[in-house]
Every structure is written in C-alpha cells, then in structure tokens.
Amino acid sequence: MPMLDIKNLTLEIDTPVGWVKALDRINLTLEKGEVRALVGESGSGKSLIVRAIVGSVPDNWRLTADRLSWKGESLLSMNAEQRRKIMRKEIAVVFQNPQASLDPSATLGDQLEESIPAHLLAGKWFWQRNAERKALASKVLHKVGIKDHQDCLQKFPHEVARDVNHKMMIAMALVSEPELLIADDPTRGMEATTKVQLLKLLTRMNQTKELSILFISHDLLAISSMANTMTVLYCGQTVESGKMKQLRKRPLHPYTKALLDSAPSFRKELPVKSDLSALDGTIPTLQHLPIGCRLGPRCPRAQKECVKVPAVRRIHEHYYSCHYPLHRDKL
C-alpha cells in the first residue's frame, strides 16, 4: 500500500466568474522511501497540491477527492487533531517562499526549536528539554550547511540572507525527522554549490533514513539525478506519471516531451542562434481554462477529440492521459 495515495483530487476555487477547478482530478502516489518529482510550469497547481495535502485550504475553496490517504487513513475524514499529529510527526513541508514562511517577529532559533516535536526529546524537566532542543537545532543546522549556528539562531529572518532563510526552512523540516518531506521548490534561487549540497543531503536522508520525498520543482536537471519517479502536471491536470528513466527516455504525452525538450541543451551540433524549443502560447489563467484536455490549444498533436477530458491510460507502471500519445503515429 502506498504511503501517500491521492486519487482524483479536485480543488475548486470560488472566483467572481464562478467555481473554477484549479486542480482537476489529480492522481499521485508515493511509496515509502520513494523520491517522486512533481514537475510543471508555474501556475500548474504544484503548490496547491501541497496545500491540499497539508490541509491549509481556505474556506472559499472546495476540496474533493476519491482518495487522499496517508498510510491507509483518509486525511479528509480524520479530525483536525489527528491530522495535526500526523503533520507534527510524520510529514514535513518546505515552502516555496522562505521569506514569507518565516515569522518576521521571532528569531530563527525560536522557530527552529518550536518545530522539534516532543517525542524526540528524552529530558524530563524543561531545562533538560531546552538543552536538548538547542543541541538538536545546532546539529541540524550543520547538516543543511550553516556553519555559524550560534549567530544564525539569534537572528531575525530579515537580518540574514535569503538563502540562509531557505536553509533554515529545510532545517525546520528535517529536524522533526519526518517520514515524508514535501519540498516545494527547495533549490530555487540557490547557488550551484549549495544546490548540490542540498540534493546530496536529501539523497543521503532518503537512503539512510528511508525518507520519502515529494520533490516539487521545475528544475529538471536537479530532479532527474535523484528522483525515482516523476509526475508531470499541466494546468491542474496530471498529464503523465511513471518511472523517471522511462519518462525521460520515452515520454508519451506531448507536454512531457515539450517540457523535456525545453531544458537548455549544450550540444555541440546546435546551430548558431537556433530557437529555444518551447510550446507556443502560455499557460492559461484560472479564468480562461480550456475544456477537455487543458493542453489542447497549445498541443501540436491536438485533434477534435481533445475537447473531451482524456481518460488515464496505463502501460505497465507508466500512466498518461492523452488521446493521441506519442507512441501512436500521427493520425
């Protein structure tokens, strides 16, 4: 049984033009110890999935799913207290914007120590537990690559550089020793060496502690080295998911292919001043979602039938939703 199992997750947002399906029947599963990449361009709803899993859905959003379960227990039907406990012990999240996700009026140390769950502390008295918290905090800071932990812990978020905040967020997620780490674009804006360090750290955690990771990013190069499986998202619909290797070697959905092709290439034989490979047009806004397959208007292979939502098809472990996938010849 998969650890995290999401089936037909639909998230509707109440806008002035009526209810809009920001996420349309998303499927996503995550086994224990698996690293799954969730890719898609900005505005494809990656962060909305995070919010749906975390459970911070505002009142004017409507969340429905056939399944949204954690270790076999439905996250949707359990009460707030049970869900809170799971979030405290088993799931940790690194949010996209570290600057906004840190309390501006509390020191980094306070916030880091606050994210240590009580079950990791053995001390009986509060001073023993405080000392343990301090030790744990500095240990995890060294792990994420902050050397001067003493200085850093006393600072407010606005007093340190943005990438330190970013590392702080990652430290806050890792310090609770979760089973699942949801990392929403954790390498964004990081310099190359730090990025490599972070990816190595996550890989090591995955190998030694069986940490499952849902790695959300649009940085395909960073992801492909560490992820086992990949789910591709376009405009709130899952277009394709499967083993990373297979997907890279032989994508079945036109969007996946476009996404893979759009990664900058440094081939020698590249003609001078040739165009970058990209799909025409831009991702539609929430108010102007096309019916049927949402890629339709931009898809090079689109046909009349694409105004209907394609069903999920499967070849072994490889799922895709497309009427005219790439392995079939053009009609």
Add this chain to the structure above:
Amino acid sequence: MIRYALRYLNLMVLTLLVLSVVSFALAYWFPGDPLTNLSGIQEATPQTERFLAEKYATEHNLFVQYWHYMQLVFSGDWGVSFSSGLPLYDEITLALPATLELCAYAFLLSLIVGIPLGFIAGLKHYTGTDYTVLSLSVFSYSIPAFWLALILILIFCLQLGWLPLSGRINLLFDVPHQTGFIVIDILLSDIQNKSAALNDAFRHLVLPTISIALINTAITVRLARRSIIDVMSKGYIIAARSRGLTNNQILWKHGVRNTLLPILPLIAAQITTLITNAMVIETIFSWPGIGNWLIQAIYQRDYPAIRAGMLAVSSFVVILTVSIELITRLLDPTRDKNERGTI
C-alpha cells in the same frame, strides 16, 4: 537605535519650538496689550509695569523677547490668570493630571475590551459573531461622545440615580494633592474612610471613562480585527500549521505579536483623539481637568490662560506621540528592515 532616538528627538524639539513660537505670538495676536497678555497682570501700577517690561524685555526686539519668554516658561513662571489671579503653572499642574487620569483609564479600558473583541471577531471572520462585533463597533463609533455622555447622565444619574452626576469625588472627602491622579492620591493619603473615598472616586469615574472610551474601543476593535485577519492568512501561519502546531500555539506564538506590532502605533495615535474627546466630556461632567479649565478660560477671555493651556496641552501631546512612536519603533524588530543582499 541611537540614530532613531536622535531622529525622533530632533522631530520633537522642532515641533515644540514651533509650538512655543505660536504661543508667544498669541500674546500679540490676542486683543489687548501684549505685556498684559503675557504676564496676566491687569491694571498694573507704573512700577510693576516697568518691572514687567524688564522681565519680558519688551523694549528689545522680538527675538530677545522670545528668549526671555522661553526662560520664564522653563522656570515655571507662566504668568497669572485674569480670572483667578493665581499662577497659571499651579493651575495647570492641578488640572492636567485630572485629564490624564481620565484618559489613561479610558485608554486602558479601550485596550482591554477592544483588542480581545477584535481578535475574536477576526478569528471568526465572516460569521455571526464577527458581524455582531462589527456592527456594534460601527454603532458605537457613530455616537458622538458628548451626546453619549448626556444620554448616560440621563439614564444612570437622573433616571436610575446609580452614579454621581458631576465632579471627581464627593466634597466630603478631603484628599491632599500629591500626584494629581485621584485614585493614587487616595491610596497614598492617610485620610479616614479610605475605601469609601476610593469607592466614591470610582463611581465618579465610571461614566466619563465609558463615554470617552467607547469610540476608541470601536477603533481598536476594527484595527485588531483587520490585522489578525491579515496575519492569519500569512505564509508563516500556514507554515506553522503545516508543522503541526496547535491552534493555540499558532495564535500565541505567531499570531498575537505579529498582529499587535503593526497596529500599536495606530492605536497609540488614537490617544490624541482620546484627549480631545476627554476635554469635551470633562465640561459635561464638570470634571476639574484641563479641558474644562481651558473652556472656562475661553469663555472668560482669559488670554494668558489660553496661551499657557494651549502650550501645555499641545507640548504634552507632541511629547507623548513622539515617545510612543519611538517605543514602538524600538519594540518592533521588523521595522528597521533594509533589504539584505542575496547571494
């Protein structure tokens, strides 16, 4: 830190300078002889007139006069009142604390009632509770303070007879003047029937405090509600929730501080409105405060009193406002935010 302190000090000194110039100019702008307006001594004998002319340096130019005037102001010689003939400094130091006492209680009341109400409304926003609190606050914000005072008097003093109509304390109690705050004075004094006096003072305080505090409470409720709604939808609250903190932990560790920090200066800025309202309310309740005193001075064309009272009240307000600004600035770690360079 020191830079901010200096900047605010600079602001305060300049504003006070302008105020003192205006108060000095008032002596010339008011009808009558400037010397009389400055000193407050009418129908002086030629001898005293010469003495006063020397004291205020009237034969010198205006700058020298202003210099002499400022020296007298700082030494506590503010002239005497036309109507009572008493030194203005003594009169004002008697009247001003009475107003401050009233304002302090009203301000405290508005905070104690307003902030929790605003929090409750904001945490349950767009529900029945929220709408009730909001409409109550709009309602109380729309009531003019003086009208409310009259209605309260009508109901609680004249109809029901529960509370005293006017004054600060029953004349039976002879409380010696020490701090000017009646409650503290009673506690410090060694009069008989201390508890009876205290009880009486509180009964006198109830109605004026409520009539002043109501508008401020309404404003505080709205500020606190708006602010907590903003804060509770911020990214760090979502992040805190994702870390599995309980609602109470989120509210107390991250919510309250971030809600109060931005509205503290706004709430503090309401103190000036409060003092203005207090001055009106004092007249209605015959509270022996500075507002009542100033209005009497205006009725009686007591020019030295108007000049000195205006200077005292406005200096006080300026000093208070600037110090509150400075304190909130020092308290708030996020205020001196310079964008840090990123690597």
